[in-house]
Amino acid sequence: MKQLSVEHLLGIKYLxxxxxxxxxxxxxxxxxxxxxxxxxVPSLRDITIANLFFENSTRTKLSFELAEKRLSADxxxxxxxxxxxxxxxxxxxTVNNILSMKVDIIVLRHPNEGAGVFLSNHINAKIIxxxxxxxEHPTQALLDSYSIREKLGSVKGKKVVIIxxxxxxxxxxxxxxxxxxxxAKVMVCGPSTLIPKYISSIGVQVETNLKKALQWCDVANILxxxxxxxxxxxxxxTREYTQLFGIDKKLLDSLDKKIVIMHPGPxxxxxxxxxxxxxxxxxxxxxxxxxxxxxxxxxxxLLAQKINR
Ligand code: NCD
Numbered sequence: 001m002k003q004l005s006v007e008h009l010l011g012i013k014y015l016x017x018x019x020x021x022x023x024x025x026x027x028x029x030x031x032x033x034x035x036x037x038x039x040x041v042p043s044l045r046d047i048t049i050a051n052l053f054f055e056n057s058t059r060t061k062l063s064f065e066l067a068e069k070r071l072s073a074d075x076x077x078x079x080x081x082x083x084x085x086x087x088x089x090x091x092x093x094t095v096n097n098i099l100s101m102k103v104d105i106i107v108l109r110h111p112n113e114g115a116g117v118f119l120s121n122h123i124n125a126k127i128i129x130x131x132x133x134x135x136e137h138p139t140q141a142l143l144d145s146y147s148i149r150e151k152l153g154s155v156k157g158k159k160v161v162i163i164x165x166x167x168x169x170x171x172x173x174x175x176x177x178x179x180x181x182x183x184a185k186v187m188v189c190g191p192s193t194l195i196p197k198y199i200s201s202i203g204v205q206v207e208t209n210l211k212k213a214l215q216w217c218d219v220a221n222i223l224x225x226x227x228x229x230x231x232x233x234x235x236x237x238t239r240e241y242t243q244l245f246g247i248d249k250k251l252l253d254s255l256d257k258k259i260v261i262m263h264p265g266p267x268x269x270x271x272x273x274x275x276x277x278x279x280x281x282x283x284x285x286x287x288x289x290x291x292x293x294x295x296x297x298x299x300x301x302l303l304a305q306k307i308n309r
Contacts, residue, residue, distance in 0.1 A: 001305070002022050003022075003302070003305060003306065004019050004022060004023075004302050004303065004305075004306070005018070005019055006019065007120075007126065007303075007306060008116070008120050008126055008127040008128070008129075008303070009127070009128045009129060009138050009139070009299055009303065010116045010117050010120060010127065010129050010136070010138070011116075011117075011129060011135070011136035011138055011174065011177070012136060012138045012141050012142075012174045012177035012178045012181070013136070013177050015138075015178075015181070016181075017181050017182065020142065020145070020178065020181060020182060022302065023142055023295065023298050023299060023302065024142075024145075024146055024149065024298075026297075026298035026301060026302060027146055027291070027294040027295045027297070027298040028294075029298075030070075030293075030294040030297040030298055030301070031291070031294040033070070033297075034070060034293055034294060034297075039070055040069070040070050040071075040072060041070065041071060041072065042072045043071050043072065043301060043304075044068075044071040044072055044073040044300065044301065044304055045072045045073075046309060047071075047073045047074070047104045047105065047304050047307070048073065048074040048075070048076070048101075048102060048103045048104050048105075049068050049073050049074070049075050049076075049103065049104065049105045049106075049107060049300070050075070050076045050077075050078060050098050050103045050105070050106050050107070051064055051065060051068075051075065051076070051077045051078065051107045051130075052078045052080075052094075052095070052098070052106055052107065052108050052109070052110075053077075053078065053079045053080065053109045053130070054079075054080040054108075054109060054110045054111060054115075055080070055109050055110065055111050055131065057109055057130070057131070058265075058266065059264075059265050059266075059289060059292065060109065060130050060131065060137075060139070060140070060292075061077075061109075061130075063289070063292040063293050063296055064107050064128075064130060064139075064296050065077070066293050067293050067294075067296035067297040067300060068300060070293070070297055071297055071300060071301060071304075073105075073300070073304075076098070076101075076103070078098070091110075091115065091118075091119065092119070092122050092123070095119060095123055095125075096123060099123055099124065099125055103125055104125060104126065104304070104307055105125060105126045105127075105128065105300065105303060105304065105307075106119070106123075106125050106126070106127050106128070107128045107130050108127055108128065108129060108130060108132075109130040109131045109132075110131075110132050110133070111132075111133050112132065112133050113132050113133040113134060113135035114132060114135065115129075115132045115133075116128075116129035116132055126303045126304070126306065126307065128299060128300070128303065131170050132170065133170065134167070134168045134169065134170055134173075134226075134229060135170050135173065136170050136173055136174045136177075137170040137171050137174050137264075138174050138178075139292070139295060139296055139299060140170075140171050140174060140175075140264050140292075141171065141174035141175045141177070141178040141179075142178060142295050142299070143288055143291045143292040143295040143296075144171075144175055144178070144221060144262060144264070144288060145175075145178050145179060145182060146291050146294075146295055147262065147284055147287050147288045147291050148160070148184075148219055148260070148262075150287065150291065151260055151284055151287070152218065152219070152260065155179065155182040155183065155184050156182055156183035156184065157183060157184065157185075158179075158184045158185070158218045158219060159184070159185045159187070159216055159217045159218045159219070160175075160179050160184050160185070160186055160187070160217060160218065160219045160220075160221060161186075161187040161188070161189050161207070161213045161214070161216065161217040161219070161220050161221070162175055162176070162186065162187070162188050162189070162221045162223065163188075163189045163190060163210070163213065163220055163221065163222045163223060163245060163247070163272070164189075164190050164194070164222060164223035164224065164225060164245060164272055165190060165194045165223055165224070165225045165226050165234075166188045166190055166194055166195050166196060166199065166223070167193075167194045167195065167196050167234075168194070168226035168229040168230065169223050169226060171221075171223060171264045172188065172223060175221060176188075176202065176204055180202075180203060185205070186203075186204050186205070187204065187205040187206070187207055187213055187216060187217065188204055188205070188206055188207075189206075189207045189208065189209075189210055189213035189245070190208070190245055191208070191234060191235045191241070191244070191245065192208055193234040193235060194225075194234050194235070195208075210244065210245055210247070210251070211251065211254070214247070214251065214252075214255055214259060215255055215256070217259055218259060218260065219259060219260040219262060220247070220259055220260070220261055220262065221262040221263070221264075222247060222261065222262065222263045222272050222273050223263070223264070223272065224263075224264075224265075224266060224267070224268055224271075224272060225238075225241065225268070225271065225272065238271060241271065241272075242270070242271055242272070245272065246270075246271060246272055246273065246274070247261075247272065247273050247274070247277050248274040248276070248277060249274060249276040249277055249280065252277055252280070252282065258282055259282065260282060260284055261273075261277055261278070261280065261282045261283040261284065261285070262283075262284055262285065262288060263278065263283075263285050263288075264288065265285065265288075265289070267285070
């Protein structure tokens with residue numbers, strides 16, 4: 001049986017192209033399962049998963065929970081705002097206490113970059129990174145590529161522009177790694193203050209003119225401005241940001257081709273994207289959410305294969 005080359009899902013940068021192919025093949029199977037009247041399989045009846053969210057989340061948390069339930073795993077949920085972290089407990093102590101309750105897999109969202117890697121060196125459980133600070137968000141990038149593959153037949157050779165706050169976005173970095181691994185061409189577009197200086201050194205094109213970027217691409221993945229991670233002003237005003245980098249229907253219709261519109265959510269309607277674009281037939285935003293469950297089922301299933309039971 002084919003297996004992943006990794007013991008944890010800490011970031012796309014640790015995966016091979018074969019790993020991504022295996023995850024997608026497995027997700028194809030689970031996508032079929034979740035479209036059946038009975039959306040559940042007994043595969044992981046002997047597995048216990050803890051969802052540890054030290055940062056807010058709607059989609060990702062619900063998507064992981066649903067994926068786990070559809071695999072028949074036992075689950076426990078933890079969110080930092082209601083926990084003893086506020087009483088001064090360290091991350092390792094918190095997690096070791098949870099593990100002593102016989103947990104096999106940890107899904108971790110944490111504000112610190114590298115939190116998953118750190119934990120994987122200290123505890124005995126499989127770890128899935130559900131977003132670590134501004135670093136990586138591997139399951140989001142996998143579901144994004146899977147959605148492109150579903151819509152356009154393949155990722156290889158496609159031109160994808162990631163638009164907006166690249167600097168603070170873990171979705172951007174994981175997408176760049178995933179798209180490049182599969183042979184797509186990647187461009188970023190946004191205010192120059194929100195584009196990291198190193199980006200061209202990793203083979204990513206930079207364009208600050210939105211219309212030119214959209215005219216170049218097959219797919220536009222639009223990101224939210226991550227105000228909560230900004231401690232200074234990166235652009236003069238939200239109004240100016242919207243004027244220069246917001247996508248509306250008029251702009252979309254002015255292109256000489258029909259591009260695919262994506263967004264990881266949460267959307268700020270009227271800021272980076274207008275409602276008539278988000279809800280248009282070019283948008284695959286809700287397909288991304290649907291595919292998220294199948295992708296997360298695939299990852300959990302494949303990592304669970306590697307547990308000695
Ligand atoms: C993203 C995240 O949390 O990094 N959302 C998500 O997981 N769907 C993007 C964001 O918060 O803007």
